[in-house]
Amino acid sequence: MNYLSVIGYVMMAMLSFKGYSQSKTPQEKIRILKNGYIIQLTSDNASVKKGSLVIEGDKIKEILYEEVSEIADADIIDITGKYVLPGLVDAHVHLATVPKEERNENNQYMEQQLDKMLFAGITTVRDMAGNAIILGDYKRAVSLGQVKGPDIYHAAMFAGPGYFEMTRRFPSGKRSPKDTPWEQTITDTTTISLAIARAKGAGVSGIKIYSDLSKELVQKITEEAKLQGLQAWAHAAIFPASPMDIAQSKVHSMSHAFDIVYGLDKKGPITREDKVTPIDTKKLDLLLQVMKENNIILDATNYIAENNKLYIGTVITKRAKEFGVKVAVGTDWPYLMEDEIPFYKELRLLVEKSGFTMAEALWSATQIGTESIGLTDRGSIKEGKRADFLITNENPLEGLSQLKDVHLVVKAGVVYKK
Ligand SMILES: [Zn+2]
Structure with a gap:
């Protein structure tokens, strides 16, 4: 040239x-x-x-x-x-989880957070479940340039009845009182192909495999999601499905490094009682090996972990990095709550506690974030x-x-x- x-x-x-x-x-x-x-x-x-x-x-x-x-x-x-x-990718946000009292407050809140993200250089986000109608509306508004913000790729949340019985009981949570295409109760009798098709119809890019699901259901959901061209984004521990069950199901990503302490490499049903502390590195390595073989991205979310005094998250992330498991940068933390962008805090933890160089952290923040959404059109120059x-x-x-x-x-x- x-x-x-x-x-x-x-x-x-x-x-x-x-x-x-x-x-x-x-x-x-x-x-x-x-x-x-x-x-x-x-x-x-x-x-x-x-x-x-x-x-x-x-x-x-x-x-x-x-x-x-x-x-x-x-x-x-x-x-x-x-x-x-390259533009940054936040691999774990919740833009539309808890509604405000007034509609204009909702819109204002949404637009302020999108604005704050974009001007920090975050050009793409993975929203890990919220109201898909609102998310779809903003996804479109952003792509048309009507609203300044990162591109939005969102998830539908699948969980067992135990989870929804608990969360829908709290009126302050303002969740939908019953199932929607983006928030579905899954049991052994659910027709998974239909559940995934409903979610897909709501414009989501992935299924968030969340809680109270067996290993068999995690596997079925993952396979069907892939069949229908969607991503399978799981929590690292689903109860009763263990981290090992989830890794073996070949999901695309596992969220929350600190959740790996539950069950660790155990196959089969786990409960919250199965918390393994201190972490046995040999057992952790067995899990990381399966994650690496199956190209599963660890969505570490260590800032929210440290806020909850779960300091093991950064330790697990450090080992994952040494092992060659890909790590994405996801915040899972509201952008308007603090002055500093939570994405920076997540990066800081990677560098200060998990052994990343700044270059490696930025690779996670760009290329791996892109991969965590299943995209190939961005993430590098x-x-x-x-x-x-x-x-x-x-x-x-x-x-x-x-x-x-x-x-x-x-x-x-x-x-x-x-
Ligand atoms: Zn989340």
């Missing part, structure tokens, strides 16, 4: 505006992010190279590693001296991938304060600046 072809792009961009500018959305423009430091991450390393990103529509068309000099009158954004990371970037003023590989120093966020080719 040389200077001339860069001009070519600019010409194309200018031509494409001519006559069409009225009907073209901002997403269809060609943009060049000029002269930044592009960070390429791998599972255990990172490289930084000066370059420019050519964006066509919502995708990366080309990466140019030669200097791009003076080009007038084009949609060019100079990012000289800035650092470009490559030609053909979505143009989702977090652009910072300083080098984020050096630490969290640099990561927090946001210059711009680009999502699907659209530039967001506070």
